[in-house]
Amino acid sequence: DDNEQKGKLPLPPGPRGLPFVGNLLSLNPELHTYFANLVQTYGPIYKLQLGGKLGIVVSSPSVAKEILKDHDIIFANRDAPIAGKQVAYHDRDIVWNPYGPEWRMLRKICVREMLGNASLDAVYTLRHREVRRMVRTVYSKRSSPINIGEEMFLTVMNVITSMMWGGTIKGDEGTSLGAEFRQVVTLGRFDLQGIQGKTRPLFARFDQIFETIIEQRLKMEEGERRGIKDFLQLMLQLVKDEADAKTPFTMLHLKALLMDMVLAGTETTSNSVEWAIAELMNKPETMKIAQAELENVVGKDNIVEESHLPKLAYLQMVMKEVLRLHPALPLLVPHCPVSSCDIGGYMVPKGSTIFINVWAIHRDPTIWVNPSEFDPERFSGGKWDFSGNDFNYFPFGSGRRICAGIPMAERIVMYELATLLHSFNWKLEDGMKKIDLTEKFGIVLKKATPLVAVPTPRSSCAALYA
Template sequence: MEPNSFSAFLPSFWPESDSAAWSVAVTLSLVVLWCAWLYSNRSGTSARLPPGPRGLPFVGNLLSLDPELHSYFAGLAHTYGPIYKLYLGTKLGIVITSPSVAREVLKDHDVTFANRDVPDAGRAASYGGSDIVWTPYGPEWRMLRKVCVLKMLSNTTLDSVHEARRRQVRRTVGFFYSRVGSPVDVGEQMFLNVLNVITNMLWGGTAQGKAAELGAEFRQVVAEMTALLGKPNVSDFFPGLARFDLQGVVKQMKALGERFDAIFERVIDQRLRMDKEGAKEEGGKDFLTFLLRLKDQGDSKTPLTMIHLKALLMDMVVGGTDTSSNTIEFAMSEVMNKPEVLQRIQQELEDVVGKNGIVEESHIHKLPYLYAVMKETLRLHPVLPLLVPHCPSETCTVGGYTIPKGSRIFVNVWAIHRDPSSWENPLEFDPTRFLDSKWDYSGTDFKYFPFGSGRRICAGIAMAERMVMHSLATLLHSFDWKLPQGEKLDLSEKFGIVLKKKIPLVAIPTPRLSDPALYD
């Protein structure tokens, strides 16, 4: 994802035909007049709103936005304080940059802020917003949350698909072993590893033949989909223009969604045929089998529909790949940049696993220092640097200021995790700060909440923890890593819906284990 400043894409959404251009020009003129009226009438309420930079008529602060929003927002906080406003076209944006104000939003007023400000691309990507990310807070969302947390992503269910994860991790080890001595794009391979782990858990016991060979197709579609989710869309800043889809974002996203839907239909049909033919045992244990059973046994008041089912599959594939693989890539980079950290990790792995064994998921709870490495990675490089924007369902007061209903709320967890008033040497990668067991992913401490907090906290924490820890432990136990000659390690970030490394980690693996059979 490479979001650009609003000014960079203004010309790109102008239609080619004269008639369409005239229609849009008239609409824009009306919007300009409306916005000018809004600005002229703000004087009576501005004293109650948070402070913030002055904006221009019509576009507000859009032209001044920096593509690296997480660090740009952090810089503005030094001028305007821990809560400030930005006018994003006709949308009012509120940026939160302190633990105390984040607590007010995500705990004290949790129900009020439990809704999302749904972008057009997000709605188009999720069957009209039928997934757990974008569905409004209410009975339908509670049903989806229950399916995810208590059923699909519970420790019991995750244990039942353990073998699918293990097989894929071993395949990835075999790949790296085949490339010993050669440079490998670590992030790319971990993306494929996580993608294959997820699809194996989703329908590993169901998909056969062509349906099982979807890795390359999924990777392309996921990349295009996340790029569209991160692309500035004029429809989100000026909802009155959404019907025109001036940049074609919704059209493109729907086309990608149809490709996903075709894949989902293929594996669902195959699963249903297997059930009809009495092949349930052959289908094995996978999430699709589980979801289809839940659908048939669902709550009559708020049933799990086929649309919900496919939207949850979409969440798993799109939401679980980039997030986990990028965390592994950042962790590998930070560890390679600190030889003393790497040495301590490998010593811990030797003590727990030994050089004559391979890492299993059962080992990861015995690796406190590696857990600290993961937590420190998520402190410096949180997966979603601004979380998923919240939206108040009613006007309320936060930090002494009025927050109007319908505002877009950005919680800058990236800045909070680097706040020197909360963290000693905040820019230093120091896992030992997390050896104190008080830090976890529950979102109860608003100095550290990489997965969010409150009702809308990430539903996939347990799965992410297993995948990242097992993969990271395996890579660092099985191989030593070095950069290609003449290369320097770069830890800079690139902002997007999901935070990425600006320069991919390319490294050379060398086997650490003496027995080649351990790489099978």
């Protein structure tokens, strides 16, 4: 009898928890390194008592494969933290929605309608406009130190919001909204401490913004609306078309997806660009190779276009290596099994929270040579990709819940990185020798100290910066 067999399996090993509080008190803020150290003691699958919940942390390719591939239907659900639920219109979004018809419908809309190559091509002019705006902004601050993370965050936010609803949020409102987006990202996604109270007012503010944008759009004349090409227009059409479907796409879904795109896309993408520039500045030789390729493919006095990206083989290797060392979500998004399951010879109970420590797998010395060394060459010859089929390298997750935004992320990171490296040289402020590459671990992996660097234009052609 299957259940009897399972009953005989032990739970994974793990540190002895205190009653009630569990291991929460001993979780130091640098969760990923803390988790990696526990691997030394307990092996590739271990348990942690997180308050009233059982957490299971997985840190090897073979165990990750059992969860994300062999038993992926059992593990295709999410364990939504309270703050995440608060933000996600009660699970109506794609990140936290339980696996089932509603989730499949959302996934189809995301992958087919919004994040497929055709839809992304259709909103290229909007992305292009924001990236050119970024170049002008950086150019206006040339020869003085700028905070790259901050600059990237605002640019990515504007790129994503302009694809969503065509408009960017300007000036002070943009800055304050950016700060609020950031707060939700940092608060909402790793809610072990139950910070629900803090997310509620932010959520209400988002909802208000979305309501206003939707209302403005609906007030427009039919004809005028038809001329607009952005994701909001596409989704409003879907709400209309799918009203009688078995699993209808509703206004609530529409707002939840807008929320997801902005929250899941902004900080993760801007951090990747910041990490890339930091790693390249630390390795000037590598930076030179990337810039030489750009000069070769784009030309010194031409503007980088997205059509150049597929030809930038070395820059693609740089992006892959950045995501190996600094995966945007180092523990992915937690999974939750719908039934108990034998994983790696242990019993993983129904309802536990499963963290896949992709950060640890990407730095495992049995898989990677000199794992903490930044070396894009390891990806030469098209080795590894973002498909999640190889469990030694899966920065976007794997299986049914693999990140739906890969094509968008790839384009935005590559486009911004290519533009920044092609248009400017980057150096540290006077007197600084080396960049501090320490990581700050949250649900999103960030640099502990923001990257501040000085841009100087690489071309004397004024039109490049106009």
